[in-house]
Amino acid sequence: MSDETAAPDRTDFIREIIxxxxxxxxxxxxxxxxxxxxxxxxxxxxxxxxxLNFGVAQEFGGRCHLRFDDTNPTKEEQEYIEAIERDVxxxxxxxxxxxxxxxxxxxxxxxxxxxxxETGKAYVDDLxxxxxxxxxxxxxxxxxxxxxxxxxxxxxxxxxxxxxxGEFPDxxxxxxxxxxxxxxxxxxxxxxxxxxxHATHPRTGDAWCVYPTYDFTHGQSDAIEGIxxxxxxxxxxxxxxxxxxxxxxxxxxxxxxxxxxARLNISYxxxxxxxxxxxxxxxxxxxxxxxxxxxxxxxxxxxxxxxAVRDFAVKHGVxxxxxxxxxxxxxxxxxxxxxxxxxxxxAVLRPLKVVIENYPEGQVEEVGAVNNPxxxxxxxxxxxxxxxxYIEREDFMEDPPKKxxxxxxxxxxxxxxxxxxxxxxxxxxxxxxxxxLRCTYDPATKGGDAPxxxxxxxxxxxxxxxxxxxxxVRLYEHLFTRPDPGAEGDFIDDLNPxxxxxxxxxxxxxxxxxxxxxxxxxxxxLGYFCKDPDSTPERPAFNxxxxxxxxxxxxxxxxx
Numbered sequence: 001m002s003d004e005t006a007a008p009d010r011t012d013f014i015r016e017i018i019x020x021x022x023x024x025x026x027x028x029x030x031x032x033x034x035x036x037x038x039x040x041x042x043x044x045x046x047x048x049x050x051x052l053n054f055g056v057a058q059e060f061g062g063r064c065h066l067r068f069d070d071t072n073p074t075k076e077e078q079e080y081i082e083a084i085e086r087d088v089x090x091x092x093x094x095x096x097x098x099x100x101x102x103x104x105x106x107x108x109x110x111x112x113x114x115x116x117x118e119t120g121k122a123y124v125d126d127l128x129x130x131x132x133x134x135x136x137x138x139x140x141x142x143x144x145x146x147x148x149x150x151x152x153x154x155x156x157x158x159x160x161x162x163x164x165x166g167e168f169p170d171x172x173x174x175x176x177x178x179x180x181x182x183x184x185x186x187x188x189x190x191x192x193x194x195x196x197x198h199a200t201h202p203r204t205g206d207a208w209c210v211y212p213t214y215d216f217t218h219g220q221s222d223a224i225e226g227i228x229x230x231x232x233x234x235x236x237x238x239x240x241x242x243x244x245x246x247x248x249x250x251x252x253x254x255x256x257x258x259x260x261x262a263r264l265n266i267s268y269x270x271x272x273x274x275x276x277x278x279x280x281x282x283x284x285x286x287x288x289x290x291x292x293x294x295x296x297x298x299x300x301x302x303x304x305x306x307x308a309v310r311d312f313a314v315k316h317g318v319x320x321x322x323x324x325x326x327x328x329x330x331x332x333x334x335x336x337x338x339x340x341x342x343x344x345x346x347a348v349l350r351p352l353k354v355v356i357e358n359y360p361e362g363q364v365e366e367v368g369a370v371n372n373p374x375x376x377x378x379x380x381x382x383x384x385x386x387x388x389x390y391i392e393r394e395d396f397m398e399d400p401p402k403k404x405x406x407x408x409x410x411x412x413x414x415x416x417x418x419x420x421x422x423x424x425x426x427x428x429x430x431x432x433x434x435x436x437l438r439c440t441y442d443p444a445t446k447g448g449d450a451p452x453x454x455x456x457x458x459x460x461x462x463x464x465x466x467x468x469x470x471x472x473v474r475l476y477e478h479l480f481t482r483p484d485p486g487a488e489g490d491f492i493d494d495l496n497p498x499x500x501x502x503x504x505x506x507x508x509x510x511x512x513x514x515x516x517x518x519x520x521x522x523x524x525x526l527g528y529f530c531k532d533p534d535s536t537p538e539r540p541a542f543n544x545x546x547x548x549x550x551x552x553x554x555x556x557x558x559x560x
Contacts (some may be wrong), residue, residue: 011320030062223252303530303545468507
């Protein structure tokens with residue numbers, strides 16, 4: 001191991017184990033894997049495992065495999081496989097030539113199952129799934145042996161071969177390991193290794209009608225690929241004795257080590273594939289990539305940058321105890337990245353018309369605007385200014401309270417990069433609603449500064465009425481109303497009915513017509529927004545990525 005790979009940027013108990021194994025010569029290099037089951041889209045909880053497995057491999061000069069655990073053809077789809085590959089690449093990782101599938105090893109796994117039968121360590125069981133469950137016992141009571149547990153090896157071998165040939169219906173027989181029905185670890189009580197499934201597999205078609213379970217597949221797949229450190233979340237800790245039992249009792253080519261770490265949980269979020277599938281199937285969201293979803297596809301569509309997601313996953317750390325991260329911390333990571341990267345643009349989401357009465361009719365001038373004050377290299381742009389403008393409706397109050405400093409009758413404010421204006425008249429419709437403001441401007445304040453040094457207390461953004469680009473703007477809030485959805489009943493009952501607000505009348509500065517799909521900009525004073533794939537040239541659609549208010553930064557400041 002070189003000096004460069006011996007000293008990763010960060011340390012934790014997993015990296016310490018890997019460093020020790022490399023230093024001792026136990027392994028010449030590190031090989032990890034990310035092994036998703038293609039039965040749904042990846043969610044943000046998976047990013048921790050992705051970043052950890054690919055990260056340690058990079059840090060120690062090794063490699064990380066992408067392996068699909070495709071052992072359940074009734075739930076797996078090609079759509080999910082393609083989405084997973086796309087998501088891992090979007091996060092910034094690549095497996096190179098090391099793309100594998102558990103189905104690549106079906107023949108070898110079958111032979112190893114036969115080996116267990118021949119050595120008296122597995123048997124074909126005729127109990128039904130319910131009967132197996134009844135025989136398994138409880139956490140406080142041992143299980144009971146199946147009446148088929150002592151079935152002769154020759155008979156089990158014959159039945160297993162006939163199971164493979166498709167002679168028996170689904171659910172009539174299984175292959176089980178013969179371990180210990182009295183074990184304190186329920187996973188060791190003669191676990192099922194194979195079940196009959198007459199189902200077409202996405203890759204192997206109808207070649208198989210028996211499929212291995214995850215427990216029987218995972219460790220042996222690791223061994224075949226030469227995985228050195230099998231990193232997984234804490235729910236697999238109780239499965240580790242079974243993982244090791246298979247490796248000890250089969251002629252595998254390598255002995256990987258399973259190490260568990262705490263999973264990533266986030267407030268106001270569900271990270272269960274089953275629950276996420278329910279949200280999609282029952283129409284509570286618009287699909288797996290709905291920007292309210294915690295799927296990687298969803299947060300990408302919402303505009304979260306991959307660097308921010310990686311930063312959040314790293315900040316969670318590598319620990320041995322599960323915990324819950326505040327969603328505000330994720331949003332803080334997003335804002336930190338976007339503040340440096342996102343260009344600034346003007347957008348008015350709830351427009352109120354302003355007519356500058358002393359500005360020449362028909363005149364249009366261009367004012368210079370900074371693209372990103374955090375990045376001097378981003379330069380400037382020109383924004384059209386004219387007699388008729390739109391400002392945010394919430395930036396005006398006819399009868400303002402004491403601490404309202406924005407536009408009001410008789411009050412002067414600054415229009416960003418342009419002029420000072422003063423409201424002279426309020427125009428209302430027949431219902432008494434304000435529809436227009438009549439204002440005057442001070443020509444001496446061009447550029448947004450006054451030669452006499454006066455400084456209005458408010459600076460407003462705006463768009464020129466004649467040049468504004470109409471748009472649909474979607475404002476997102478948390479999908480759930482409580483930080484622990486489902487803690488007191490059905491998680492569906494905790495859905496937030498105000499999680500999406502669609503504004504049809506948004507007006508944008510014309511430069512946003514050229515914004516790329518997926519590109520994130522800051523609408524000044526409003527938040528960060530991402531151009532959605534639904535956009536058309538005539539009417540773009542923007543998703544709010546997050547607001548400008550950073551609650552996590554305030555929490556950190558209070559703690560200092």
